[in-house]
Amino acid sequence: MPAPPSAAASTTNSTxxxxxxxxxxxxLRVAIAQLISLPQAGSEVKEKGRAALHGTVEDMRAFLDTGYRLAQxxxxxxxxxxxxxxxxxxxxxKTAVRAILRTxxxxxxxxFLEVGQYEVDQ
Known part of the structure; x- marks a missing residue:
């Protein structure tokens, strides 16, 4: 029968x-801070990101998994x-913007915001 783990091993594992x-x-904090610092981050991304930073680990994961994309x-x-x-x-x-918004x-x-708008008027 194997010997039980020592208290020192248990403490090391806990640490x-x-x-x-x-x-x-x-x-998680660094990833969220980077996202809310991006130039395209608007008020929704910043608000939701800051809320996640002040929330639980699960809140932070949820923001990174889906919340950021929805806010963006x-x-x-x-x-x-x-x-x-x-x-x-x-x-x-204006016509192109309406078409993009419909999708x-x-x-x-x-x-469209990063590239497409600049190609429309060429």
Missing amino acids: ATLDDDEDELND AQDDRVALAQLHSKPDTSPEL SDPEEMRW
């Missing part, structure tokens, strides 16, 4: 687990609406 938990917590999509909708409402936005660009596809909205 290692605590260190691992602290490392994960720090990694909302910020992109706002940015597209602002672009559409600018007085100097061309009719062609509601987060990746298409992000691409």
Whole structure:
């Protein structure tokens, strides 16, 4: 029959687990801080990200898994609406913005804001 683990081994395992938990917590915090610092991060991303930072580990994971994408999509909708409402936005660009908004596809909205809008008026 194997000998039971010593108290020293048990303490070492507990310390290692605590260190691992602290490392994960720090990694989650850094990842969220980086996302809310991005230039395209609007008020929704910043608000939801800050709430996650003040929440539980599960809140932070949820933000990184799905919350960020949903918040960024909302910020992109706002940015597209602002672009559409600018007085100097061309009719062609306004038409393209309306088309992108109808799709509601987060990746298409992000691409349009980063690249597509600049290709419309060329």
